[in-house]
Amino acid sequence: xxxxxxxxxxPGARTPALLDVSLAIEAGTVTGVTGAVGAGTSTLLLVAGGxxxxxxxxxxxxxxxxxxxxIGIVFATPWTQLTxxxxxxxxxxxxxxxxxxxxxxxxxxxCGAALRDLGVEHxxxxxxxxxxxxxxxxxxxxxxxAMEPELLVLDDPAAELDPAGADxxxxxxxxxxxxxxxxxxxxxxxxxxxxxxxxxxxxxxxRVTRDGPPAAVLDDTDVARIARAAGCxxxxxxxxxxxxxxxxx
Amino acid sequence: MIGYVPGASALHRAHPYxxxxxxxxxxxxxxxxxxxxxxxxxxxxxxxxxxxxxxLGTVLRPAAILALPTWVLLTILHGLLGGAPHVMLGxxxxxxxxxxxxxxxxxxxxAILLAFLxxxxxxxxxxxxxxxxxxxxxxxxxxxxxxxxxxxxxLRARVRQIVDAQQCRGLxxxxxxxxxxxxxxxxxxxxxxxxxxxxxxxxLALDVRGGxxxxxxxxxxxPEDSRADxxxxxxxxxxxxxAYAWKFLGAGG
Amino acid sequence: MSAAPGRxxxxxxxxxxxxxxxxxxxxxxSLDVPAGTTLAILGPNGAGKTTLTRLLIGLLRPRAGRVSxxxxxxxxxxxxELAARVGYVFQHADQQLFERTVRRDVAFGPQRLGLGDGxxxRALGELGLLGGAESHPYDxPAPARKxxxxxxxxAMEPGVLVLDEPTAxxxxxxxxxxxxxLRRRSVDGxxxxxxxxxxxxxxxxxxRIVVLRExxxxxxxxxxxxxxxxxxxxxxxxEPPPAAAVGAALGLPGAPIRVEDCAAALGGVRWRGTxx
Numbered sequence: 001x002x003x004x005x006x007x008x009x010x011p012g013a014r015t016p017a018l019l020d021v022s023l024a025i026e027a028g029t030v031t032g033v034t035g036a037v038g039a040g041t042s043t044l045l046l047v048a049g050g051x052x053x054x055x056x057x058x059x060x061x062x063x064x065x066x067x068x069x070x071i072g073i074v075f076a077t078p079w080t081q082l083t084x085x086x087x088x089x090x091x092x093x094x095x096x097x098x099x100x101x102x103x104x105x106x107x108x109x110x111c112g113a114a115l116r117d118l119g120v121e122h123x124x125x126x127x128x129x130x131x132x133x134x135x136x137x138x139x140x141x142x143x144x145x146a147m148e149p150e151l152l153v154l155d156d157p158a159a160e161l162d163p164a165g166a167d168x169x170x171x172x173x174x175x176x177x178x179x180x181x182x183x184x185x186x187x188x189x190x191x192x193x194x195x196x197x198x199x200x201x202x203x204x205x206x207r208v209t210r211d212g213p214p215a216a217v218l219d220d221t222d223v224a225r226i227a228r229a230a231g232c233x234x235x236x237x238x239x240x241x242x243x244x245x246x247x248x249x
Numbered sequence: 250m251i252g253y254v255p256g257a258s259a260l261h262r263a264h265p266y267x268x269x270x271x272x273x274x275x276x277x278x279x280x281x282x283x284x285x286x287x288x289x290x291x292x293x294x295x296x297x298x299x300x301x302x303x304x305l306g307t308v309l310r311p312a313a314i315l316a317l318p319t320w321v322l323l324t325i326l327h328g329l330l331g332g333a334p335h336v337m338l339g340x341x342x343x344x345x346x347x348x349x350x351x352x353x354x355x356x357x358x359x360a361i362l363l364a365f366l367x368x369x370x371x372x373x374x375x376x377x378x379x380x381x382x383x384x385x386x387x388x389x390x391x392x393x394x395x396x397x398x399x400x401x402x403x404l405r406a407r408v409r410q411i412v413d414a415q416q417c418r419g420l421x422x423x424x425x426x427x428x429x430x431x432x433x434x435x436x437x438x439x440x441x442x443x444x445x446x447x448x449x450x451x452x453l454a455l456d457v458r459g460g461x462x463x464x465x466x467x468x469x470x471x472p473e474d475s476r477a478d479x480x481x482x483x484x485x486x487x488x489x490x491x492a493y494a495w496k497f498l499g500a501g502g
Numbered sequence: 503m504s505a506a507p508g509r510x511x512x513x514x515x516x517x518x519x520x521x522x523x524x525x526x527x528x529x530x531x532s533l534d535v536p537a538g539t540t541l542a543i544l545g546p547n548g549a550g551k552t553t554l555t556r557l558l559i560g561l562l563r564p565r566a567g568r569v570s571x572x573x574x575x576x577x578x579x580x581x582x583e584l585a586a587r588v589g590y591v592f593q594h595a596d597q598q599l600f601e602r603t604v605r606r607d608v609a610f611g612p613q614r615l616g617l618g619d620g621x622x623x624r625a626l627g628e629l630g631l632l633g634g635a636e637s638h639p640y641d642x643p644a645p646a647r648k649x650x651x652x653x654x655x656x657a658m659e660p661g662v663l664v665l666d667e668p669t670a671x672x673x674x675x676x677x678x679x680x681x682x683x684l685r686r687r688s689v690d691g692x693x694x695x696x697x698x699x700x701x702x703x704x705x706x707x708x709x710r711i712v713v714l715r716e717x718x719x720x721x722x723x724x725x726x727x728x729x730x731x732x733x734x735x736x737x738x739x740x741e742p743p744p745a746a747a748v749g750a751a752l753g754l755p756g757a758p759i760r761v762e763d764c765a766a767a768l769g770g771v772r773w774r775g776t777x778x
Contacts, residue, residue, distance in 0.1 A: 036673045037645045040519045051453050054662075075459050076671055077594075077644075080447045081454035084403060086396055087375040091469065097387065097468040099459030107467050129406075134547035144457060159671045162547045162699045164739050188673040189703075191744070220674050222702050222744035222761055229765030240747045247752060248772040282771070407597070413561050416581035417590040418654060419614030438600035442640050464727035 001025040001048055001151055001180060003056035006062035008047050013058070017043040019206035020062075025060040025182050027150065030173045032197030032214070033186040040206040041186040048184055049073050069130060072149030076159040078136035082128055087132075088126040089115070089139050096147040101176070114146035117172060141169065145176075154185040158192070170196045190214075190221045194238040214238060251311050254370040260302040264478040271298055272368035274485035275420040278362040281492035284351050288356035295363035298477040299370075308366035315362055316447035320355045376397050376472045383471035388460060404440070412437050503538050510537035510693040511572030511587055511661045513558060513582040517636070520553055527553045529717040530567075531650040535573075535710075537661075540684065540694040542708035542725065544701070546739060549714040551594070555664050558695070559590045571662055586615055589660030593667040595606035595651030600641040603632055604650050607639055611658040625656035628683045630675070645671045656683060662693045669700045681706045702743040705729050731759040 008018040013115060018040050022087070025048065027033055033041045033083040046052035046080050050066050051073065053059060086092035094111040097198035102110075115121045118138040123131065128139060137160040144152065154173075158166035172191045175181050189195060193200055194214040202210035202217050215238060218224065237243040260268050275298065279291045299305040314357070331347015376396045381391045397404075415435045416422065422432055455461070513535040520528040527550045535541050543551045556562045557569045560581045569576040571587050589611075592598065603609035608631075609622045626632050629649045634642060639650055652668060663684075669677045677700075684694055685705045698704050704711065704725070711728050713721035721728060721738060728734060730746045742750065745764035749757055754767040 011503075012341055036675055037643050042643075046453075052455070053455055056449060056458060071457065073453060075454070077447070077448050077450065080450040083458065084399060085374060085378045085392070087373060091298065094469055096380075096458040098415065098469055099462050101462075101464045101467055104467055104469055107469060132547050140454075144292070156671060162545075163701065163741070164546060166699075188677075190674075223748060225761050226745060226748055226765045226768065227773075229762065230768035232772060233775060240744060240751055243748055244751050246774050247768075248774055409514075410592070410594065411598055413581070414592050414595065417559050417561070417581050417585055417588075417592075418598075418611035418658070419585040421580075421582045421614075435600050441597050442600065443597040446640055446644075 001067065001184075002063075002065045003048065004063035006047060006060060006064055007199075008043060008052060008060045009058055010043075010052075011057040014137045015020045015206075017206055018047055021047075021206075021208050022062075023201065023208060023211065025151070025184055027182045028177050028180055029106070029199065030177045030183040030185065030197045032193035032200040033184065033203060034188060034193060034202035034218070036192060039203040042155050043206070044201075045155050045184060045186055047071070049151065049153045066151065068150040070148065071149045072144035072147055072152045073143055074144055074152075074154040076156040078133060078160060081140045082136075083132060087125050087127050088124065089120065089128055092128050092139060093143045095148050096143055100147075109147065110146045114142040115173075117145055118142040119168060132247060134162055134165050137161055138165065151182045154182070154183070154213075156187045156189075157185065158187070158189070166192065186242050190218050190224075190238070194218055194221055207246065215242070251366060251371060252374055253305050253397060253399050254304055254372065255373070256303050258302045258371070260298075260371045260444060261373070263371075264472050264474040265372045265380045265476045266474070267481055268302070268371045270307040270485050274489050275364035275445050276361050277489045279357040281489070281496050283353060283496075285352040285356065288360070292356050292360045292362075292363065295360045295367070298393035299367040302367055302371045304367055304370040304497045308363060308370055312359065312362040312366055316355070316358050320351075323355050323447070324348070325349040327354075356467055369398060372398075376398055379468050379470055380474075382466045385465060387391055388462075392455075392460065406472040407440060408436070411436055411443075441480075509661050509721055510691045511538075511574075512537045512570075513607070513662055513693055513695065514568075515554065515557065515568045516552075516568045516570075518564045518569060520550075520557065520558060520562060520564050522553075527635035527717055528564075531717070532567075533712060533722070535580045535695070537691060537693050538688070538691045540688050540707055540709045540710045543652070543697045544693065544699075544704065544711060544738075544740065545714035549758040550717040551714055552666055553616075554714065555666060555695060558584075558662070558664055559588050561590075577723060582614070584621065585611070585658065585660075587660060588662045588664060589655040589658050590666045591652050591655045591663075591668060591695055593670065596644050598651055599647055599654075602638060603636050604639055604653075605635040607650060608635075608654045608657050610630050611654050615658055617657075617659065621657040622653075622658045625653040625683075628656065628686070629653045629679050645673065645676060648672065649676055652680065652683075656687075660692070662695070665689055667698045667699065668696060669698065669703045677703060683759075696709070701729065701740060702745070705743040705745060706761070713740075725760055726757065729759045 004022050006021045007016050009016040013143050027157045033044055083095050086095060090111060093114055094107050097107040097110045106178055115124055118141055120138045120142060123135060128203050173196055177183050200214045200217050201208045218238055219236050221238045223239055227236045227243055232246060237246050275291060275295050279288060282288055299308050327347035327350045328343045331344025335342040336344050336345060378391055378395055420432055420435055513614055515533045518528055518531045545551050559562055560576050599607050608626060614653050618771040626635055629654055632651060635724055639647055668680050687694055708725040711723060711725050712719055729742055732742050735742060745761050748764050756762040756767055758767050
């Protein structure tokens with residue numbers, strides 16, 4: 001996936017939500033996106049995944065190349081991402097591969113693998129409507145993985161999860177990258193980005209203002225805030241081990 | 250409750266097209282007959298249909314709530330404005346043929362409501378999707394039909410959330426009719442606006458999952474269409490055709 | 503008006519049991535929260551946290567036991583009556599907005615309670631919403647709508663404030679504003695109950711922590727003691743928040759759990775120039 005001088009505005013908006021963004025996302029990598037509310041992180045995901053302007057309307061200028069049509073997207077709110085047509089988790093997860101018309105056995109195999117990846121096999125026979133937000137979000141991610149996407153974009157995918165569930169989800173992303181998927185994940189959670197992403201894009205006012213490894217571009221994890229407030233010179237350590245390594249004893 | 254009610258009756262286990270065919274058959278029968286007694290026989294048949302699925306108790310209430318205002322209106326209009334002969338009900342002259350017409354129209358309404366609420370309660374949306382998919386019905390049509398059938402249960406949870414939230418902000422439910430009317434705004438507006446705010450995400454999510462893909466979908470567990478199912482649907486067809494033949498030919502001959 | 507704005511009430515659950523369709527969500531929970539305390543309820547998804555807090559506002563009724571807010575028995579009150587004492591912010595509160603402007607929506611609750619506009623302006627200011635106060639709520643992104651809903655409850659100036667996952671989906675700036683607003687309520691003497699998965703946030707606001715698991719209380723301790731104790735947290739499936747972890751790793755005095763306390767404890771330390 002590559003963008004060159006991409007600018008995008010939603011229909012009826014006076015100012016573009018994405019401004020002159022150029023970047024390339026490689027297969028087999030996890031790229032993080034972070035920024036304040038309204039900075040354009042969600043819009044970047046929609047444009048990078050090819051969903052805007054195709055489904056949202058609006059106008060895109062600049063160049064965009066997406067080298068795959070197998071693209072998955074996950075939002076923070078699981079209930080908007082259910083088909084509403086399935087009464088079991090298995091049927092929900094199988095919906096995607098089934099819509100590609102793949103043989104029954106292959107659909108069920110993809111479905112089983114995705115349920116295992118997210119650790120929700122035990123929910124396979126439950127009604128999605130009876131699940132908690134956290135369980136549902138894992139089912140939603142499994143539903144998208146069952147499509148075996150080559151480009152996966154996730155918008156704050158752990159907002160509904162408890163810490164253990166969020167850790168498990170973020171630990172899965174590098175594993176997906178190892179299998180060849182290009183992963184693009186937006187979240188305000190810089191702690192988890194610092195641990196998961198090889199590269200982080202920081203956005204402000206629709207532009208990508210910083211782009212590089214987490215240690216070079218992030219400065220607002222709690223540990224970084226502690227270090228800054230305690231007089232540590234930049235670049236600030238992002239996690240506990242890095243901070244301890246910077247202290248002269 | 251308007252929507253699917255899980256159960257183990259023969260109708261629940263039947264091919265999803267069968268309860269739909271029976272409901273459609275009852276609707277057509279209600280219009281095939283025109284004597285008040287005959288219409289109410291169809292109503293009784295619809296009630297029997299509901300009872301055989303074990304959902305009579307569940308569908309009676311919404312059917313009554315939906316039918317009552319129309320019944321009252323029909324009775325007043327036809328009873329007061331209908332022709333002679335009249336009977337005196339206290340000071341009011343009530344038209345006998347008008348009353349009969351009200352019975353016919355009211356009965357048709359009752360039969361239709363009972364029949365389709367029963368079909369809604371017995372046909373699992375998921376099985377209907379599978380059945381239609383197995384028959385090669387395009388997904389767009391499947392989605393439109395099934396999402397319409399399931400709209401009430403889907404909105405229920407959200408309505409509950411909004412009612413809870415507004416009560417916690419001091420909104421009092423109940424009270425005088427005017428107070429109830431005033432309370433509607435804080436309940437209905439967020440229902441619509443928050444649903445609209447999510448439509449984009451929903452469309453995207455469905456698109457990603459192949460909802461807009463062309464080509465035939467794989468049916469994973471297509472419901473069995475048994476000989477009994479086909480026999481029942483054939484019987485419904487024969488009965489409806491016979492009733493209309495009687496109505497148009499029998500009456501004329 | 504029975505609730506004097508800015509004055510907290512004690513909150514008490516006594517041997518409370520609750521079940522959804524026969525599945526027990528709370529199996530005998532007793533907690534006594536003195537007025538003015540900030541309590542955080544932690545636990546994995548499905549532990550019963552939200553159920554416990556919904557009992558406080560009368561949205562759920564216990565199958566057994568008793569819930570009280572100050573001298574009110576919750577069982578005797580409707581949710582809209584309880585709203586005079588208990589402000590409840592739902593996890594997905596962005597779905598409840600309905601007025602044409604942010605300011606009018608925030609003012610809805612205070613108007614129902616017959617309060618003035620002072621609380622409205624204060625809440626809008628605290629959460630950074632004054633700039634967009636005349637916007638339509640649904641023109642704002644979902645995290646901003648969540649802050650609007652929170653402002654709507656803060657503006658009611660309840661004596662007890664209950665928040666379900668208030669930081670989920672918020673950016674750092676929004677999260678900092680919520681922390682500051684809750685600390686101010688605590689200073690005012692308001693009783694605050696937060697349900698959260700965000701341990702770093704909990705460390706910033708909570709005085710006391712209760713951990714629920716499968717409907718029972720498995721830990722109940724002062725925040726400083728529990729969050730600084732990695733050995734006690736591990737069996738609960740939790741890790742110390744970053745400030746506590748830094749404090750423990752460097753053996754900082756006072757075992758800080760908050761960012762500014764940790765930074766203060768680090769004062770005077772010498773830093774290597776680079777991260778190598």
